[in-house]
Amino acid sequence: MDFSLTPEEEAFKKEVNDWLDENMKDLPDWYVRNDGSGPEPESDESLAFSREWHKKLYDAGYVGIAWPKEYGGRGATIMEQVIFNEEMAKRRAPMGAGGLGVGWAGPTIIAAGTEEQKKRFLPKILSGEETWCQGFSEPGAGSDLKNIQTRAVEDGDYYVVNGQKVWTTGGMRADWAILLARTNFDPDIPKQRGISYFLLDMHAPGVTVRPLREMTGYALFGETFLDDVRIHKSLMVGEKDRGFYISMGTLEFERSNASSAVGLLTSINELIALARDMQCNTDPVTRQKIAQFYIEANVAKYIGLRALTRQLRGMTPGPESAVGSALTQEMGQRMQDFAMYLQGPYSRLVRGSKYAIKNGSWQRSFLNSRGNTIATGTSEIKRNIIAQRTLGLPRWV
């Protein structure tokens, strides 16, 4: 057992911190104050801020650091990725704009795409020139993803796609989408064997996105309607009818979140500050709750480090990463709820109101947190995965 970093890893950590020292100096006052005085979330100003930060990260070579060098990444080791994510979280550095493209679409194209697809898409994902969204879920297919009804029918060199997608995060502004559609309609084969994986031009004729307003009041989601949309066959990823399995790989990738516990530990400091501001830091119930959050965050951190060790030994992040992510997401949710509780009557005040604490930032993050245990697999689906794949319990048949 050894928690120390190698000299190379220490050097990388220093490099990242030096870069952050230099570049975080120029962040706007509102960001540094972290008091909710920044631009309206999802506003043009807010997006411009993310894009500008993304460009800085890109110029420094910090976007897609895990990607192979030949595709414009850094070819960073797993440890370097963890160090990078941890330092970013510890310093509360802003997020870049490239989330879905860099984290999902890119890695999928690298793993299963053609050379032509790699050349065409990867550079613009990294630079942020093109942004991506995801067309997986449908009104009748969320947790039960294999039930999707969107149809893609062959027509010469094209597929003609009809259907509806939902929860399309960032869909209104995205240039491209990763899309799942049914390509085999044989009723006798299992549903998951008839799905293909496409890259969809969101500006193509027949694509309509309507904003879908969430309980936060903002519309991050879209509803995407596909009416006779033509997708060239060269934009299929992997083999026909094998798309469901490719998407499962993407989901596993998303569930391996070794550094989220560090983010939670950072949030606990904010919670302690809030408890002090509200003068309830001597209240035994408050102290118990915060201490329990701290213990849980550390437990999640060490679960993550054990999973990381297995990963470093060449084992891919499997179902056990669901254990860590179920814990961190649910805990994040309980922490947000408790932050509201600490504010008492002030918890009802939102952005723009006189007396609102941190201009309603907690209220927004509280509402947002309810989505954490739904997106990327609900808590219940994650427990099914743990039970069936890790513990070997029988599936319901």
Place this chain on the structure above:
Amino acid sequence: MNFELDEEQVMLKTSARDFLEKECPKELVREIMEDDEKGYSPELWKKMADLGWLGLSFPEEYGGAGFTFLDLAVLLEECGRALVPGPLVPTVVHVGHTILAAGTEEQKKDILPRMINGELILTLAFMEENGSLEASGMTVKAEKSDDNYIINGTKLFVPDAHVADYILCVARTSNGANKEEGITLFLVDAKTEGIKVEVLKTMTGEKLCEVVFNNVSVPVENVVGEPDKGWPVMERMKCEALVAEAAWMTGGARWALDTTIDYAKERIAFERPIGSFQAIQHKLANMALEVEGSTSIMYYAAWAISENTEDIPMAASMAKAWCGETYKHATFDGVQIHGGIGFTWDHDMHLYFKRAKASEVDFGDGDYHREKVAKLLEI
């Protein structure tokens, strides 16, 4: 970065499990729990000594194997899984490690080799009727008289004092405003005149004792550490005790999880294994999540003690709070998922269930340790 057991530790774990499955079967655990007055098996004790377990974490110069606290935690995890009866942790950790850390060279040479080869059983007389773990709770008095101290008072919840050869007694030698000063540790020969031991009846069958000290005379050379300065030694001992308990609990919780998973796969109801019901799957997934967490935080805390890091008190309190609650949840749900059979005397689950409740409060429960964490965080 490497947060896994090394090959040697995995071997230790595997061989300990094999040995205990053979030498410490549930029949033995039950026999000792129900009838035995000693509360441990001298034969098993001797075998554990012969395997070098009692001296695992002690330097070679005293007859030990020179391994780390983390290695010991790996072993204790397996002992907790097997429910090894008797004063293993009090002998090795509470008293043995305290003598190693604070004792004189004479004390170490006199006691440790005999403890390691299985001749001596040691125990700690810490808590009193007030049930406190704090220095202010230490009221048993020791007064100096020439070359001796005279101890008077009652210690409670002392494990296995009725079979112990030496009792390490935490006593007050001066009573100023700062209660953490004026505490002295005495290594008392258990056969000294004036000591009266009475075994209490417990839910687990473990032998907890009331130890009455009535003008018990102890020579000054039996003071462990400096007079009046015993409390910091006990603070360190408590951290080690917490992590030892956390290891013990993790082993037991893992048994409850494994056993309940097996049962859920085999037990048929409504024409299918009950493990295919999501109500059962989600309970087991939660159990697995907590047990994985226990293993992780416990190994970290044990590593911290091995490396003598600064965050030992924080790590130890976190591990005790988390593992204590994990063990309880795992055995509570273990009983529930087993249904009627889980409520019987014949099934082994209640042995673990009772151990979980006992371990939960040993050296402080979850609330107690969360407050410790809150203090360290300076909330």
